Each structure stands twice: as C-alpha cells, then as structure tokens.
Amino acid sequence: MSRRKKKTLRLPAILIGFIMIGGAFVFSLRSLTNPNLSQNMYAYEENSEMTxxxxxxxxxxxxxxxxxxxxxxxxxxxxxxxxxxxxxxxxxxxxxxxxxxxxAYGDQNKVTLDTQEFVNEQWITIKGDFRxxxxxxxxxxxxxxxxxxxxxxxxxxxxxxxxxxxxxxxxxxxxxxxxxxxxxxxxxxxxxxxxxxxxxxx
Missing domain, CATH: 1.10.530.10 (Lysozyme)
Known part of the structure; x- marks a missing residue:
C-alpha cells in the first residue's frame, strides 16, 4: 500500500516539472523573436508601429x-x-x-554606424560617430x-x-x-x- 502512495505522489510533481520547463522554453522563444522583452541600458523610445x-x-x-x-x-x-x-x-x-x-566628438557618449554622405557629386557610405x-x-x-x-x-x-x-x-x-x-x-x-x-x- 505504501509503495502505491509514493508512485501516485510522484506523478503531479513530474507534470509540474514539465509545465515549468515548457513555460521557460516558450518565454525564451518569445525573447528571441521579440527583443523588446529584454532590457537595454538605454531607454528605447516608441516602436515602429507609431503612426x-x-x-x-x-x-x-x-x-x-x-x-x-x-x-x-x-x-x-x-x-x-x-x-x-x-x-x-x-x-x-x-x-x-x-x-x-x-x-559625436571627443569623449561624448557615442555609437559608430554606417552613414550616407554626398561627396564629389556621388553618395558614399562611411562610418560615423553619432551622439x-x-x-x-x-x-x-x-x-x-x-x-x-x-x-x-x-x-x-x-x-x-x-x-x-x-x-x-x-x-x-x-x-x-x-x-x-x-x-x-x-x-x-x-x-x-x-x-x-x-x-x-x-
């Protein structure tokens, strides 16, 4: 009798474990497909859905x-x-x-990105430092x-x-x-x- 009780008690614990693992997996997938779920050191402004x-x-x-x-x-x-x-x-x-x-110039907080500049009558891509x-x-x-x-x-x-x-x-x-x-x-x-x-x- 005691052995049967132990087996029935294990089943809910296993189910709970599967549910927790599944939830974590779904959340990790959402984080990968939606970067807005993760926090950045800078306060992002409104998203691209703004009219x-x-x-x-x-x-x-x-x-x-x-x-x-x-x-x-x-x-x-x-x-x-x-x-x-x-x-x-x-x-x-x-x-x-x-x-x-x-x-950006000097020690200002900056990021380096590609930018388009019109030089010698043509558009060229260069690296620029921006604030x-x-x-x-x-x-x-x-x-x-x-x-x-x-x-x-x-x-x-x-x-x-x-x-x-x-x-x-x-x-x-x-x-x-x-x-x-x-x-x-x-x-x-x-x-x-x-x-x-x-x-x-x-």
Whole structure:
C-alpha cells in the first residue's frame, strides 16, 4: 500500500516539472523573436508601429517649448526629425534616441554606424560617430543648442535658422550653413513641412 502512495505522489510533481520547463522554453522563444522583452541600458523610445500623426504629436509639445525659449520653428524641428530619423524608425533614433543624425566628438557618449554622405557629386557610405541620448527630448534640446551656440570655429553658423521668419527661409539657411551634405536637403525639408502642414504649428 505504501509503495502505491509514493508512485501516485510522484506523478503531479513530474507534470509540474514539465509545465515549468515548457513555460521557460516558450518565454525564451518569445525573447528571441521579440527583443523588446529584454532590457537595454538605454531607454528605447516608441516602436515602429507609431503612426505619422502620433510621431508629430509626440514631438510637438517639446518643439513648442523650444520655440518659446529659443525661437526655433517647430516645423523645422519636426520636419528635420522626420527626414533624419525616418519617422523615428531609424536605428539611430530607435536605439540611441538621436533624431537628427547629430555627430559625436571627443569623449561624448557615442555609437559608430554606417552613414550616407554626398561627396564629389556621388553618395558614399562611411562610418560615423553619432551622439547617444537618453530620450528624444534630450536629442531635441541638443539639436536646438547647436543652432544657438553654433560650432567652435563658427558660433554664428546657424544664426539665420533661428532668426528666420518662416520655414522656407529657415530650410534655406540650413542648406547654406551646411547642416547636411545632401544638395537637395532644403527642398526635402520644405516638402515634408508642406505635405504634413507642419507650418501650422509655427
């Protein structure tokens, strides 16, 4: 009688063991197929399922704050973010919160990634060091301060962007200052702003 009792008691324990192993296996598969289940040292922003309207709404409040503080037009901030980050879907913006392709120098927190540059009338791929931020807002702040402070060798480099009366003048000023090597950069910024009527927020 005692032997039978021991056998019947073992069966539930074996079943529980199988259930626990199966659960762990399913979770490990989900972790492999969905990297969002694992944590990264950086706070990832919204995922690629964000709609274009949601992306604009996500950036607008802070863009308005930057306008009040420094005069930068929200249409330029959001328009550049759209163009530079592909609506927040680029690796640089999703994983490192850099919405504007801002380069890193010296001992700044950075990541090295492939980037496209227009050199000698053709597009080439090079390695670039880019700033790493803790949030999209921090990236927007740094973007605006670049316009405010310029660069070491030219503090007034982006002054015309800040003082521009409208997005068209500001976009041309970006091109003139050499923000990007793309010869069609100003036209692309204007097109994004006009397509999504971003100038209504200026």
């Amino acid at each position: 274009k309207e949601e992306f604009i709404s996500r950036l607008l409040p802070h863009a308005k704050e930057l306008q009040e503080g420094y005069g930068i037009l929200p249409s330029i901030v959001i328009g550049q973010a759209i163009l530079e980050s592909n609506w927040g879907n680029s690796q640089l913006s999703k994983e490192y919160n850099n919405l504007f392709g801002i380069k 790493v931020y803790n949030s999209w807002e921090e990236s927007m702040d740094d973007h605006t301060m670049l316009f405010v402070n310029g660069v070491d060798w030219s503090p007034e480099k982006y002054e015309k962007v800040l003082t521009a009366p409208n997005y068209e003048v500001a976009a041309d000023a970006l091109q003139e200052a050499g923000y990007a090597t793309d010869p069609g950069y100003a036209a692309k910024i204007k097109e994004v702003i006009e397509t999504y009527q971003l100038n209504q927020y200026d």
